[in-house]
Amino acid sequence: MKYLLSLLGSILLGFTMVQLLPYDVPSHFPKPLYEFAEGSLEETKVQLGRALFYDPLLSKDGTISCASCHSSYNGFAHTDHDLSHGIHDIIGRRNAPALFNLAWQGSFMWDGAVNHLDMQALAPLHDSTEMASDINLVIERLKVHPTYPSFFQKAFGDGEITGMKVLKAFSQFQLSLTSWNAKYDKVKAGEDTFSPQEEAGYQLFQRHCNSCHTEPLFSSYEFANNGLPIDKDLQDMGRYGITGNPVDSLVFKIPSLRNLSYTYPYMHDGRFEKLWEVMNHYAKGVLPSSTLSPELKGGIPLSSREKVDLIAFLKTLDDKEFVFDKRHQFPRDFFFSQNQNNQK
Amino acid sequence: MKQLLLFALLLAVISLHGQESLLIRPTFQGNSLVLGTPYELANGDTLEIHKLRFYLSDVQVFRGEELLSRGVKKHILLDASKPESLAIILDRPIKGGADRIQFLLGVDSLTSVAGATGGDLDPSQGMYWTWQSGYIHFKLEGTASSSKARKGRFMYHLGGYEGPYAAQRTISLSFLSSQSAQINLSIDKWLAGIDIGQTAQVMSPGKLSSQLADQLASCLDASKKSP
Numbered sequence: 130m131k132y133l134l135s136l137l138g139s140i141l142l143g144f145t146m147v148q149l150l151p152y153d154v155p156s157h158f159p160k161p162l163y164e165f166a167e168g169s170l171e172e173t174k175v176q177l178g179r180a181l182f183y184d185p186l187l188s189k190d191g192t193i194s195c196a197s198c199h200s201s202y203n204g205f206a207h208t209d210h211d212l213s214h215g216i217h218d219i220i221g222r223r224n225a226p227a228l229f230n231l232a233w234q235g236s237f238m239w240d241g242a243v244n245h246l247d248m249q250a251l252a253p254l255h256d257s258t259e260m261a262s263d264i265n266l267v268i269e270r271l272k273v274h275p276t277y278p279s280f281f282q283k284a285f286g287d288g289e290i291t292g293m294k295v296l297k298a299f300s301q302f303q304l305s306l307t308s309w310n311a312k313y314d315k316v317k318a319g320e321d322t323f324s325p326q327e328e329a330g331y332q333l334f335q336r337h338c339n340s341c342h343t344e345p346l347f348s349s350y351e352f353a354n355n356g357l358p359i360d361k362d363l364q365d366m367g368r369y370g371i372t373g374n375p376v377d378s379l380v381f382k383i384p385s386l387r388n389l390s391y392t393y394p395y396m397h398d399g400r401f402e403k404l405w406e407v408m409n410h411y412a413k414g415v416l417p418s419s420t421l422s423p424e425l426k427g428g429i430p431l432s433s434r435e436k437v438d439l440i441a442f443l444k445t446l447d448d449k450e451f452v453f454d455k456r457h458q459f460p461r462d463f464f465f466s467q468n469q470n471n472q473k
Numbered sequence: 474m475k476q477l478l479l480f481a482l483l484l485a486v487i488s489l490h491g492q493e494s495l496l497i498r499p500t501f502q503g504n505s506l507v508l509g510t511p512y513e514l515a516n517g518d519t520l521e522i523h524k525l526r527f528y529l530s531d532v533q534v535f536r537g538e539e540l541l542s543r544g545v546k547k548h549i550l551l552d553a554s555k556p557e558s559l560a561i562i563l564d565r566p567i568k569g570g571a572d573r574i575q576f577l578l579g580v581d582s583l584t585s586v587a588g589a590t591g592g593d594l595d596p597s598q599g600m601y602w603t604w605q606s607g608y609i610h611f612k613l614e615g616t617a618s619s620s621k622a623r624k625g626r627f628m629y630h631l632g633g634y635e636g637p638y639a640a641q642r643t644i645s646l647s648f649l650s651s652q653s654a655q656i657n658l659s660i661d662k663w664l665a666g667i668d669i670g671q672t673a674q675v676m677s678p679g680k681l682s683s684q685l686a687d688q689l690a691s692c693l694d695a696s697k698k699s700p
Contacts, residue, residue, distance in 0.1 A: 164588075242604060242605045242606065243605075243606045244585070244586045244606040244607075245586060245587065245588040245589075245606065246588070247588035247589035248588065248589065248596070248601075248606050251596055251601065251603040252603055252604060254603070255603035255604070256603075256604065264596055264597050264603075265597050265599075268597055291591055291595050291597060292589070292591075292595045292596040292597030292598075293589045293590060293591040293595050293596070294591075296588075296589040296596065297589055300588075300589070371605055372636070373679070
């Protein structure tokens with residue numbers, strides 16, 4: 130019996146031995162919402178998810194990957210396009226959002242259509258204006274691929290490729306996209322100080338912005354109507370399209386204000402190129418309506434000086450360490466060693 | 474090694490001995506439903522069923538208030554094209570005066586918000602909406618002469634797990650005798666409540682899908698053992 134137990138034990142150990150990546154959330158952050166199966170990130174799954182994220186085999190015609198619209202150098206948003214571009218240059222209806230600190234978000238997409246990070250990848254994968262693909266098509270392609278089956282074997286302990294494993298790998302990579310090393314975070318940790326102008330901007334932020342763009346994530350990740358006039362061509366009613374509830378008309382998910390220098394253009398339809406335009410919108414462009422966020426009634430009174438100060442503070446939320454982190458970029462090793470294998 | 478084999482054999486024997494299955498039988502006009510067969514309805518409509526797939530969750534068999542047995546799997550995907558999927562494997566035999574069975578037709582809301590899962594709930598099963606999160610609890614597709622959609626198709630996908638239009642339903646059915654370990658789902662009765670000519674497609678949560686889910690509940694019975 131003892132022998133049997135030790136045998137079973139070693140088999141189990143062999144299967145559950147995973148290399149964990151630390152998820153050292155800074156002390157000024159709340160606890161993540163995402164429930165990690167192993168209590169933290171798993172290195173091999175993160176790397177598998179990263180390879181998939183950059184692999185155009187996901188899209189129907191093999192032309193675009195997730196990274197086509199979510200570029201690491203732009204905080205995983207896209208700065209050239211106001212609306213996302215899919216296969217065959219089809220132009221979508223919304224601005225590709227930045228991807229970071231996803232473990233603190235309970236819903237995804239500008240209208241909250243997706244209820245869990247694991248399930249998010251299914252939306253762009255299947256959307257006919259994005260990748261126009263299918264999870265089963267992806268699984269079939271991965272199964273006959275020269276390197277992915279052994280990658281799945283390594284990451285999950287068995288080589289069968291399923292929808293769940295593809296989605297879990299995506300989640301693991303996306304969960305590794307954490308932004309908490311901006312100047313603001315260093316100030317919070319007592320390692321840096323705001324300039325007088327940044328400090329003045331911080332005061333303004335706390336007075337006028339913090340109720341929706343809540344510290345330290347700089348979003349409550351709730352939904353709100355921020356008074357943008359509707360785009361006549363897009364006719365996008367936001368969350369109303371999901372819930373069918375009139376109170377959700379023109380209501381969109383509140384984005385984080387971190388990394389704004391890298392993630393322009395702004396808003397769900399990418400209508401503003403510059404932070405100046407955003408300031409001007411809140412100061413005098415807010416359109417009254419029955420679903421307008423009550424905090425924005427009458428707009429936010431901001432003098433020119435105050436706008437400058439506020440922007441100075443917002444720049445302290447830029448996180449260069451995150452945006453230029455090589456661990457998030459195109460995995461050269463994976464794709465190059467794959468080519469070498471193919472040539473053999 | 475010998476010990477391990479013996480252990481495995483013992484496990485297999487125990488689990489087999491403890492199992493009993495409960496058959497879910499989709500019917501059409503009183504007989505077992507046959508996919509791809511033309512049926513004629515009373516109103517003159519000719520109709521074929523091509524796809525019937527649905528989830529059952531938390532299957533429980535009772536005698537009075539006493540829980541006798543439950544489904545081995547929490548969530549089961551039933552598929553009319555796979556007869557073996559229509560037999561619910563129970564953890565204990567239910568002989569001995571079982572008088573009621575209870576289950577959720579569909580997937581519960583907690584599971585619906587819990588992220589990616591494998592097996593019967595794997596999104597590659599084609600029972601998950603990609604444009605708006607949530608499982609398709611029940612899916613029926615086919616063709617009908619009255620349908621005005623392309624190629625005479627009809628598609629009914631009932632989904633949505635929260636709010637007023639949630640389409641999962643808790644079902645409780647009485648057994649007439651302990652022998653009738655079978656549940657009939659009358660597809661023709663359900664279709665009689667839909668005007669296919671007017672509505673050939675239901676593919677999002679709403680008033681109609683919620684209504685259709687209510688009607689589905691009344692098309693199930695465990696009271697008679699069918700031939």
